[in-house]
Structures are given as structure tokens and as C-alpha cells.
Amino acid sequence: MSNVHVNASPIDVASLGRVAVLFGGTSAEREVSLMSGSGVLxxxxxxxxDAFAFDPAERPLQELKAEGVSRCFIALHGRGGEDGTVQGALELLGIPYTGSGVMASSIAMDKVMTKRIWRFEGLPTPDWRMVGSVAECEHALVALGAPMIVKPAREGSSIGLSKVTDVSQCAAAYAAAAQHDPEVLCEQFIEGEETTCPVLTVEGEALALPVIRIVAPGGNYDYQNKYFTDEVKYLCPSQLDADEEAEIQRQVLRAFKTLGCRGWARADVMIRKTDRQPFLLEINTSPGMTGHSLVPMSAKAAGLSYEQLCVHLLASASLDQPA
Structure with a gap:
């Protein structure tokens, strides 16, 4: 499975019609979305x-109808773009769009709901606690042990995330997360190697693309390092043991299907150092498409250029309720 090669059928671009690339938006990830969408466009x-830029922060979505749009490429990240709301609006407008539908987008954006479903289905994900105060955050540290990750339940790109090693850090960590979301997630920290694995639907079948191993300076894969430095090393091929890579791909495919995702996604996985057990952290249903982004890197290793990937994703645009 790790040596996957994508043989996508040729696509008649004229049949794709007039296309709106949705990017920008109002979330905390607007800056990243602008970079993703510019690249896709x-x-x-x-x-x-026949594609043009459309920023939902500047124009109401119903204008897509007046523009004669046949389908949308969603390059929005975070709330208001990746959480099912835009997907729901496009369903009502009857305009097919890339990526997951309303329910899967909504669930995947909520890290706690995602973890509850994965845990119920027997998929490995780190232990967690939902907290609503600094005191509860301190109790979570006792329950989960140090170090602990504190982050907003519904945010991406490592925004509002802190690593806590001592109870004295809980107040600042809770405040950093709570300013982005009243629901704060405390999660057991998995010491080990950080990986990510995209999934791409090809001719109706979900395929796990090659795994990427992420080596960040001091193990700090934060917002700045993700998008604005060249300090992070991305290894693809991952140089992991073939069986280990295949197991990560198997778990990520299960994670994708369990939530009812479609089109594409990218799941983040930690490999615990002590026993090489993989743990699913979260899944992104509208992954980044910037110059630093990981889905294009993995797709390239599987034989798809950035341009081919964009056209393939656009051709896969669909609706939950086809007209």
C-alpha cells in the first residue's frame, strides 16, 4: 500500500464548467486559505x-448562482469553510463542491466529536478531557499526566495550541485556547514521531497516499513552522518501516471512512516512541494547498503533479443530495 501510484483517468476540463475557487473567508486561518486558494486558482x-476567485468574506454565497457557477473548489480552512456551513449553503444552492459533505465536515472540524467516534470504532487516539475552566484544565493534567496538549476543540493549523508540562502553565494555556473556542480540549501528549497521511478518492475508491514524516525544529511543529519557515524537514518517502507505513495508511483509511469523508482529507498521526503504536490526532477535510502543504507533496510522490491534483479534486466535486 505504501508504494501507491495514482493512475487517474484523463479529465475533459471543458466539462467542468465555470468554477469558483472559494478562499479567504473569516476564520483564524484566513491567511493560510488565501495562500492555498491562490495556488489552486x-x-x-x-x-x-474557467476558474475565478471568490471570497465569502467579501461576497454572499448566493452570488455564485448569478455567476453561473457549475462547481466550487473549497480552499477555505477552519470555521465557516471547513465545518459544514459552506457545504450546507452549497447544498441548498445545488452547486457541487470538493471534499466532504455537511456531516463529515462538521464532525471532522470538531476534534472531540471526531475522537469520540474513533474511540467508539476502536481506532487509536490519545486520551483527552473536555474542560471549561482553568481548574478543570489543572485536573486534566493530573488525570492525563504531563506533558499535555491544550487546544481549541474546533480550530486548525495549531492555532491556540500549547504544550503544558506543569500545573503553573495551565492558566495561560487555557486562556490561549479559550480565546478561539469556548470548548477547550486537553489531550495526552504522545512522545514520538510525527507523521501525516493524505487520502484521495480515485474512481470511487479511497486511497491512502504515501505517508510524510515531519521533523520540526525542537519537535515544535507550530503555526509559524507550518507555513512561514523552511526549517521543517518533510520526509516523503517517510523512511519508516514498510509494515509501519502500511499500518498508518490502514488506520487513516479507516478514520476517513468512519467519519463518512469523501473526496480527500489528511490525517495527522503520532507514532509513540516506546512501542511504535500509531495514534490518530485529527483529520482535515479541506487540507492546505500552499507551497508548504503536505497533500501536494504526497500526491507528487504518488505520481500526481500539483496541477493534476487540483483538476482531479475539482472533477470529484459532488453534493450530498444530487439533484
């Missing part, structure tokens, strides 16, 4: 697609 136009 340029790639689609380079392949002859």
Missing part, C-alpha cells in the same frame, strides 16, 4: 479551467 487556470 493559478493551477486550475493553467490547465484551461
Amino acid at each position: 493559478k493551477a486550475l487556470q493553467s490547465q484551461g479551467v
Whole structure:
């Protein structure tokens, strides 16, 4: 499975119609979305697609109808773009869109709901506590042990995330997360190697793409290192043992299917140092498409260029309730 090669059928770009690339938006990840969407728009136009930019922060979505849009490429990240709300609006407008539908998008954006479903289905994910105060955060540290990760339940790109090693740090960590979301997640920290694995639907079948191993300076894969430095090393091929890579791909595919995702996604997985057990952290249903992004890197290793990936994703646009 780790040596996956994507043989996507040729796509008639003229059949894709007029395309809106949705990017920008109002979430805390607006800056990243602008980078993702600009890259996607340029790639689609380079392949002859009739695509244009559409920022939902600046124009109401119902204008898509007046523009004669046939389908949308969603390059929005975070709330208001990746959480089922835009997907629901496009369902009502009857305009097919890339990525997961309303329910899967909504669940995947909520890390706690995601973990509850994964745990119920027997998928490995770190222990956690939901907290609503500094005192509860301190109790979570006792229950989960140090170090502990504190983060907003519904945010991405490591925004509002802190690593806590001592009870004295709980107040600041809780405040950093709570300013982005009243629901704060405290999660057991898994010491080990950080990996990520994209999933791409090809001719109706979900495929796990090659795993990427992430080596960040001091193990700190934060917002700055994700998008604005070249200090992080991304290993693809991952150089993991073949059986280990295959197991990560198997778990990620299960995670994708369990939530009812479609089109594409990318799951983050930690490999525990002590026993090499993989743990699913979260799944992104509208992954980044910037110059630092990981889905294009993995897709390239599987034989798909950035431009081919964008066209393939656009061709997969669909609705929960086809007209």
C-alpha cells in the first residue's frame, strides 16, 4: 500500500464548467486559505479551467448562482469553510463542491466529536478531557499526566495550541485556547514521531497516499513552522518501516471512512516512541494547498503533479443530495 501510484483517468476540463475557487473567508486561518486558494486558482487556470476567485468574506454565497457557477473548489480552512456551513449553503444552492459533505465536515472540524467516534470504532487516539475552566484544565493534567496538549476543540493549523508540562502553565494555556473556542480540549501528549497521511478518492475508491514524516525544529511543529519557515524537514518517502507505513495508511483509511469523508482529507498521526503504536490526532477535510502543504507533496510522490491534483479534486466535486 505504501508504494501507491495514482493512475487517474484523463479529465475533459471543458466539462467542468465555470468554477469558483472559494478562499479567504473569516476564520483564524484566513491567511493560510488565501495562500492555498491562490495556488489552486493559478493551477486550475493553467490547465484551461474557467476558474475565478471568490471570497465569502467579501461576497454572499448566493452570488455564485448569478455567476453561473457549475462547481466550487473549497480552499477555505477552519470555521465557516471547513465545518459544514459552506457545504450546507452549497447544498441548498445545488452547486457541487470538493471534499466532504455537511456531516463529515462538521464532525471532522470538531476534534472531540471526531475522537469520540474513533474511540467508539476502536481506532487509536490519545486520551483527552473536555474542560471549561482553568481548574478543570489543572485536573486534566493530573488525570492525563504531563506533558499535555491544550487546544481549541474546533480550530486548525495549531492555532491556540500549547504544550503544558506543569500545573503553573495551565492558566495561560487555557486562556490561549479559550480565546478561539469556548470548548477547550486537553489531550495526552504522545512522545514520538510525527507523521501525516493524505487520502484521495480515485474512481470511487479511497486511497491512502504515501505517508510524510515531519521533523520540526525542537519537535515544535507550530503555526509559524507550518507555513512561514523552511526549517521543517518533510520526509516523503517517510523512511519508516514498510509494515509501519502500511499500518498508518490502514488506520487513516479507516478514520476517513468512519467519519463518512469523501473526496480527500489528511490525517495527522503520532507514532509513540516506546512501542511504535500509531495514534490518530485529527483529520482535515479541506487540507492546505500552499507551497508548504503536505497533500501536494504526497500526491507528487504518488505520481500526481500539483496541477493534476487540483483538476482531479475539482472533477470529484459532488453534493450530498444530487439533484
